[in-house]
Amino acid sequence: MSLVSILTMVLKRIINNLSLMLAAVVGLVITVTLVASIPLYSEGMSEQLLYRQLTASAEQVQPKSAILMRHFEEASVGNTSSTAAPAPGAVAQTGNGPVVTASGNAYKPVTLDEYNKANAYLADQAESTVGIPRTLYVTYGQSDSLPLLSRTDDQSLQGREFAGYGYIAFIRDFETKIKLLAGRLPNPDPLPNGDLEAMMATAGLDEIGLDVGDRIVVVWEKQGKLTPINITITGRWYPRDTTDPYWFYQLDYFNNAIMVSEKTFLGHVAKTYEGIPHEFAWFMVFDVKSIRSDNVARVLDGINELRSRTATLLGNVRMELSPETILQDYETKLFFLKILLFVLSVPVIGIVLYYITISAGMIVDRQRNEIAILKSRGASTFQVLGVYLVEGAIFGGFALVVGPILGMSVAQFIGRTYTFLVFTNRDPLPVHITQQTMQFATGAIVLSVAAMIAPAVGAARYSIVAFKQEAGRSGRGPFWQRWFLDFALLGVAGYGYYMLSQRQSILTLGAAGDVFSDPLLLVVPWVFIFAAALVFLRFFPFLIEGISRAGSRVYGVSILLGLRQISRMPGQYTRLVLLLTLTLALGTFAASVAKTLDRNYNDRVMYQTGSDLALVESGNYDEVSETWSFQPVVEHTQVKGVQAVARIWRGVGNANVTGRGRPQEVKILGVDPPDIARVGWWREDFAPDSLVSLMNAMGANEKGAIVDAKFLTDFRLKIGDAIVVTIRQKPIDLIIVGSVTYFPSLWPDTDRFMITNLDYLFDQVGETPYDVWAKTDPEVPWREIVDQLRDKDFLVSRATDARETALRLRDDPGRTGIFGILTVGFLVAAMLTVLGFMLYSFLSAKRRMQQLGILRAMGLSITQLIGLFIFEQGFLIILGTAAGTVLGVMTGNLFIPFLQIKSEQHAGIPSFVVMTSWDDIYKIYAILGVILAFAFPAFIWMLARMKIHEAIKFGDETG
Incomplete structure (x- = not known):
């Protein structure tokens, strides 16, 4: 065949199968869009930050x-x-x-x-x-x-x-x-x-x-x-x-x-x-x-x-x-940001390419008879592949034009991501298509077209006789099962887990203190998800067979026929189940990562700050009497936005226990127990008792002190023991009334510390300047609060607002890009999964028309056929959703603890809390449910219109 004849054939095939071809085109466009959006976002976000940095005020003239x-x-x-x-x-x-x-x-x-x-x-x-x-x-x-x-x-x-x-x-x-x-x-x-x-x-x-x-x-x-x-x-x-x-x-x-x-x-x-x-x-x-x-x-x-x-x-x-x-x-940060996001997007791109492969595979399966006839009439394997290659080139050219343009919108979408599936209003990014964008898009097209024609390579080897013989045989298992690649990948993931547990890395992307600076944190979870999903598919037929046999005397006709159809031909279903499993595992893991990092970002900031707003204040010093005077701390609450306040005094002392070794330096935190219980931030795992119980114990005894747990161990002390702490060369008697593992703004990894009654301390050593922690109304800007306090003559020298600090951390371009890619990746994967199921439903119905017609002729009603379809689709969706959810939760529990940064000062304080974001998982279910709700009626309508003699005749023609 000449190039002109191939081109003519391709155009006719596209026109005659336009609805099927659109499924493959969608995959190509999405791949190019996703790949193009990464450099577009990276360059746009970095350029925006560069502009801010170049125009920001500084000390230099x-x-x-x-x-x-x-x-x-x-x-x-x-x-x-x-x-x-x-x-x-x-x-x-x-x-x-x-x-x-x-x-x-x-x-x-x-x-x-x-x-x-x-x-x-x-x-x-x-x-x-x-x-x-x-x-x-x-x-x-x-x-x-x-x-x-x-x-x-x-x-x-x-x-x-x-x-x-x-x-x-x-x-x-x-x-x-x-x-x-x-x-x-x-x-x-x-x-x-x-x-x-x-x-x-x-x-x-x-x-x-x-x-x-x-x-x-x-x-x-x-x-x-x-x-x-x-x-x-x-x-x-x-x-x-x-x-x-x-x-x-x-x-x-x-x-x-x-x-x-x-x-x-x-x-x-x-x-x-x-x-x-x-x-x-x-x-x-x-x-x-x-x-x-x-x-x-x-x-x-x-x-x-x-x-x-x-x-x-x-x-x-x-x-x-x-x-x-x-x-x-800027160039260094941009380089590492691109690598980070590309590594993160590899699983999503893999899912998209897998969708392209299975959608193209389903189309090729439908065209196998046509391919075999071409081969029998003298067409070579290369000529048959040339037809698909020309198709791919046409679709790829379209994707190259449309993909980068859509990628600009996706880049803006990523830039507005606040966390997983949550968005906020940010300034538009200065995105523009560059030569590098087109280079990445071209690379994506090459991969996509290769995935698109891969199924045709196998089909092009069969003549009409070989095709009919092959159609009559039961298919072999996929190559990855025959070569045990699923277990090999699971071993790779296990080794990666070991390296992460030993804090070893093969490479560092960007600053060593960044959450995702270790690429193993990005790669190993995805390898584990993919490997575990493949292992699940290996046992999928046995699971279906077991379910089928267990209830063969109980199930209705539709359910029993559906289970036997799935167990007899598992290869037709495993591809879609894998796509759904990977999509749900991706979404579940991403949601858990986002919620965990959000929670621990906030916890870290709140622990450092101690409350909503931390104020460093001073007072008035009288040089004659050598005493300090302060306005009543309660007057802070007269300012709009301040709901409650507590005094915080910091000092250093030497703790001495008779017969228990040399005095040891301790950090002292003086507080007002009733106030700190209302204002201070607290987490249940900081101590065996609640903050209120600890403060009540201190309030009941003015000499009461709460010490860190290691202090008790070092001195071999217990609750109720008396100690002497020297502060400013004055010995102060204290009684231990409780212990904590953590206490906001104190660091047990480097210091021994204790919390005492502030009034009792001041009675012993004299009153000196203290800080103030405030619980504030989030609707009132903290700068407005500070300005009002200064107007009332409070000597505020510095203020730290925990909410603003946490918000600033969330605006980090790497963090925004990570959650943006995860969100876009999940939405893309969910959409492609639904498209894959719709395409499968359509082609499966066409392929099984003869079978359905025979069942109809044997007496099954339209309602029973609809029940068969709904059960098959619903069972696969529920099974894939459950497997993906379990796999995502398992992956989160295994790998999310490694996201805790260990290279920064006071790393691991407070301890990392792994969260499973069930709220977001339910959102994922809802998104899939809404989309699938539109897919079922179309197929039900097609079944309702089916005529017996036409179905049997069509089955003979396609058989």
Whole structure:
């Protein structure tokens, strides 16, 4: 067959089987969409964070997208008051000898020609070299800091009667950025008497006692010779806008600058007084909005080229400011984020590819007779495969166009994920299709088309005779069962579990403290799920056979026929059961991961904070009486949003038990028992008793103390024993009334601690500043609460809101991407599972028309046939759902404990609580139920319209 004939055949096949082909096309489009969404999300989220980082306020004066390049002369002669750091390795010498550098070569100052070449390069080519628009370009030059005289007689000069220090400088476009408070702009040419004209900042003039019209002498020393430079002050200036990024140094730096025009500095100062230039600088600000994920590498290359080229032209050049570090950090984080999400999406992509394979397999099964006829009429295996390959190419081209566009929407969907199947409103991500996006999409198409034509490879080997013979035989088990690959994968998962339990890793993705930095945490659970699902399918036929035999005398006709049909031909059903099992296991495991991490993120934050809001406060100290005074703590509750408060005092003491070893340092937490019981955060596993019971025990005895469990063990103590704790050199008698394993804000892994009555402590050691824990209304912003407290004269120096801290953790791009991929993956898998069941139902009905027609002719009613169908589909769905749920819960219990970060400080405190998210699992059931509710009626309608003679005839034709 020629290519034209193959193409014609393919188009006819597509048109004649459009509804079936759409099932395969959906799988292709979803695969491409999912794969394309990962780089789109990763780049969009990272780009958004990069933009925030580049535009965030910081201590540095210059914008973070700015580049500052400075050239210093390698020697400062006769000067001890340099305004800028000397060049590395340069040695300043005085006297008549030559100035040399650290390399031993005679130093030659930069010439004006060299400066002009460098300046021309940066002015004309820097923008194109970096590759993004430049919004500001400033050139700057100055002398070193030089002494100033108010008169020029030899006595003043030789006697060094200096009025102060200053430096001659120029800065491009200076006249447009200042306000003239007095005088005028200086002329670029010298006056007839040889004086230069200059301006000074108003603060600088006031500092040295000069005014507009005064004359000042700058003394320049070269090789021991003092040379006066006469300057007339023509203007007093002040910045037009003090926040303008044009002022790339702190404004105070320019107070001592004697500002001349660029023409004056280069044409007269630098020429007349050779060697006087000390620094040249170029300051450029680039457009932050033009830095995108697809040009970051270009920008970094441009910055390196800028540095290298300028160094070639001028020599000693330092790039003292650039976004290079931020951009490099962005590239590193983006790289690891992409790997993380791709590794996480592998199971989902595998499910999608598996759907494509089984949907294509069901279509090929229906076309086997057609394939066998083609083979018998002379078509080669390659020609038959060519038909499917052309089909795949057509579908792949469509998916390549549609997939990345849909991927942009999916990327936004991922960006709005709050946790599994929960979404929030966030700013849209700056997503755009890049070359890399299309590369990933093309790779996905190759995989999808390969999965699509894989079933045709086996079918293309049979002639019509071989096909009829094969159809009459019972099929062999799948290759993975014959080669025991399911048990092999289960062994791999077991070894992975062992490595995780030993805290071993093959690779680290990103920072070592990230939850999913170990790829084994991503890979091993999915391998276990897949392996366990395959093992379940190995025993699936035996399970069905057992159920069938157990109730053969009890079941109705529809149920018995359904069970026997499934047990006789399990291969037709196991593919769908596997798809459903994997989908439910994925959803159940993902939901449990999300709920566990959410719970433990919150618990970790609450443990660190202690309550909803932690306030670090002070009081008023009377130096005469040497005492502190505080406003009543209860007055905090007069502020809107504060529901209850408790005082918290922290200190260190030495615990001493007679005859039990040396004193041991302990952390002391002083509290008011009734208040802390209302305000403090608590979890049941922190102690054998509840927080209320512990506080009641303390409240009943002012000397009562609660100690950590290890303290009891170390000192071999028990409840009721007395101890002495020395605080500020004062011994305090205490009685142990309870013990805890954990207590909020205290860390038993590094410290021994105890909780005591605060009033009793203050009676013993005196009152000192304490912190305050507050229970707050979540509807009232915590900053508003703090502002109101300060308005009421509470001395709040720092505040930590637990809710905001937890929310900030949830906005982490890696965490958002993980839950976004898991959510999208589950929804995709659920949709494909339903599509797979619908496709199977349709093709199965077509294939079994003869069987159903015979059953109808034997006397079975339409109701019984519908019951047969509903039982088959319902039984498989329930079985797959139950297996997937059990497998997901089992996987969660096995692997979720490994998600607890062990590399950070105080790791494992509080202990990790594994949660099975039954609420989300019920959501999963509901989603599947709603979708399947629309699938059943269509098939029931088809059965109701079936006619006996047509069904038998159709069965003969397809048989």
